[in-house]
Amino acid sequence: MNLTTFGFDMDTVSMPSTLLSETTTKLSPLMEACVKQYEHIQVPMGSIYCDAVHDTYLCWPPTLAGTYANQSCPAVRLSDTKKMVMKKCNIFGFWDGKEPNETSSNVGWTNYTPCVAPEIQQLFNKLNVGDSGDKKMEIAARTRQLEICGFSISLLALLLSLTIFCRFRSLKNNRTRIHKNLFMAMVVQVMIRLTLYIDQALLRGNESDGDIKGIDNTPYLCEASYVLLEYARTAMFMWMFVEGLYLHNMVTVTVFQERQYYLLYYAMGWGFPVILTAIWAVINALHFEGQMACWWGYSLIGYYWILEGPRLAVILLNFIFLMNIIRVLVMKLRQSHTSEVEQVRKAVRAAVVLLPLLGITNLLHMTQAPLEKTALEFALWSYTTHFLTSFQGFFIALLYCFFNGEVRTAIQKRISLYIDLREQHAQYRRSSAFHFISSEANNHRDSLPSSQSKAFRWCRGKKCCKQEAVETPQPEVSIPETQV
Structure with missing residues (x-):
């Protein structure tokens, strides 16, 4: 069983009603709506009733002193809406707190434990x-x-x-x-x-x-x-x-x-x-x-x-x-x-x-x-x-x-195949580059004027290419004599 799988929350399991003085900001709009919901109910003269309150989960109607109010469980997480929850109004017209005869809060305390499945309670x-x-x-x-x-x-x-x-x-x-x-x-x-x-x-x-x-x-x-x-x-x-x-x-x-x-x-x-x-x-x-x-x-x-x-x-x-x-x-x-x-x-x-x-x-x-x-x-x-x-x-x-x-x-x-292919590709690129340079050199030699051409000769015995530059004679420039 994985405790964390279902995101259990201790507060939502016990679901106690919080004191009104501690949750004024949160309860005020809910309380106003709850009181307005039951304002049409006329309390008999001479009878003691608990006031309508909202405990952050349910709105409880005015209830006769010494009796219980019953409602279906709220439609919230871990709650079974088919079950019932009760809230007690004591003989003095106050909602009971968590401890017996505790009336320190106008909202009282609601026990929502019956709303939770027995397995989760256990x-x-x-x-x-x-x-x-x-x-x-x-x-x-x-x-x-x-x-x-x-x-x-x-x-x-x-x-x-x-x-x-x-x-x-x-x-x-x-x-x-x-x-x-x-x-x-x-x-x-x-x-x-x-x-x-x-x-x-x-x-x-x-x-x-x-x-x-x-x-x-x-x-x-x-x-x-x-x-x-x-x-x-x-x-x-x-x-x-x-x-x-x-x-x-x-x-x-x-x-x-x-x-x-x-x-x-x-x-x-x-x-x-x-x-x-x-x-x-x-x-x-x-x-x-x-x-x-x-x-x-x-x-x-x-x-x-x-x-x-x-x-x-x-x-x-x-x-x-x-x-x-x-x-x-x-x-x-x-x-x-x-x-x-x-x-x-x-x-x-x-x-x-x-x-x-x-x-x-x-x-x-x-x-x-x-x-x-x-x-x-x-x-x-x-x-x-x-x-x-x-x-x-x-x-x-x-x-x-x-x-x-x-x-x-x-x-x-x-x-290994990838490395071999890379080496073959690199070798092919080097070979292609050599042939390209040789071709460009030949084309360049053919395009040179005859006066600037160079003679290339293969030294077959030495397997080398010997290059001899043919010097073209420069024309003599005659300088005219200055007449005095």
């Missing part, structure tokens, strides 16, 4: 165990910054890997095609997460301006974003399963028809997550119907295991595949050391490192956060889990692309 009850609630919220905020950094690096690494796989023809094989599908599922997931995180950060930075619209507070768009996020995450798990299944078939199946299996891989990787996500989305929509919370806290309810159950099964199956692959490979290596077995061994070596890494990472993400523990224990869990989750794409790109022998060989060949 979450914050655990979070506030002891005096470390604020520290844990600070840790959650720092974790969000770590996630944004990790997902950004993972996105760049995954996009670069996809470019390499698509650019080089020598890398276009079925195993690489499976890698590309896994990378594409991760890219979609990472891009949606970064979009949601940045959107939430911008909205929180402009909370004073209530007119700013974003994904987080736009109906249908917000829900659609979370549905697409969970679909991409489920597709990532299914392509992880395909990676393990492909290696298992390549090692254990005697006659392995890759083309026939590849259609099945596509159906499992992209088709099966559509069915799971659609079922979960419909049930989730019915559960959150009438709420203004944009499905915040959906990972805390039991329906989330419609998606988490198959994901957990994928992790367990991949470990079973891995154990059987290692067993079969050890037997083959004892019998022969052919190039085919060596190639399989290299592929399995990457899987041995990658699959436990992915399994441990996602198992940590599936475990319940230790909110009731100390701030130090919570920090260790939060930083470790979200570091591994956010940098997951970077680790996959390293193991399946940047550290892959075939990829490095293809890149080295391309670099």
